[in-house]
Amino acid sequence: DADVTQTPRNRITKTGKRIMLECSQTKGHDRMYWYRQDPGLGLRLIYYSFDVKDINKGEISDGYSVSRQAQAKFSLSLESAIPNQTALYFCATSDPGTGLFFGPGTRLTVL
C-alpha cells in the first residue's frame, strides 16, 4: 500500500465550484505539505503544516485553504475554482532531516 495517498487522482470541474483534495499518510510523519506543479514553473508550495495545530501559508496560498484533520490527514480546498488553478497538485510528508515523500498527485482541470 502507498504511504501517501491522494484523492481524487483526476478531477475536472467548472469555474466557481468548490473542490476539496484529500491526502492521507501512513508514514507517521508530523509534517505535511501541499504543492502545485505548473509546466515551466516547478513545484510551488501552497500550504504546510508541522503538526495538527500548526498551519502555515506557502508561496502561493491565495485562493486556497487547508484543514489538518489529524496527523495523517491534510486536505486542500479551492473555495471557488478558477481556470488558472488548473495544475498537478502534490501532497507530501516529511520528518525533520528527511526528504519529502510525495503522493501520486491529483490532476485538476478547471474549465
Place this chain on the structure above:
Amino acid sequence: ILNVEQSPQSLHVQEGDSTNFTCSFPSSNFYALHWYRWETAKSPEALFVMTLNGDEKKKGRISATLNTKEGYSYLYIKGSQPEDSATYLCAFYGGSQGNLIFGKGTKLSVKP
C-alpha cells in the same frame, strides 16, 4: 524572494556518458539541500538530503557534492543509462523560511 537555480534546463546524452548538473542557492541561512529524481508520470523521489559544507553523498552511479559557502551543489551520474532519464530537482531549505524552495529542474534524456 529566495531563488534556487538549476542548470542546464535540459540535457541529452548517450548511454554510457557521464554527466553532471548544477544547483545554485542562497549561501546565507543554509540548513539543507535536497535532490529529487522525478520520472515522467510518477512522483518525485528523494535522492539525497545534504546538510554540511563539503558533504558528498552517493547512491549507486549517482553522487552529489555540496558547497554551502558559495551556494552550489553538483549532481553527477556516472555511465548514464536510459532508466536515468528523468527530471532532477534540487530544493533549498533555509531554516528561517520554514519550507523547501524548489528549483525548476534539469530534464535528463539518455538515448540508448
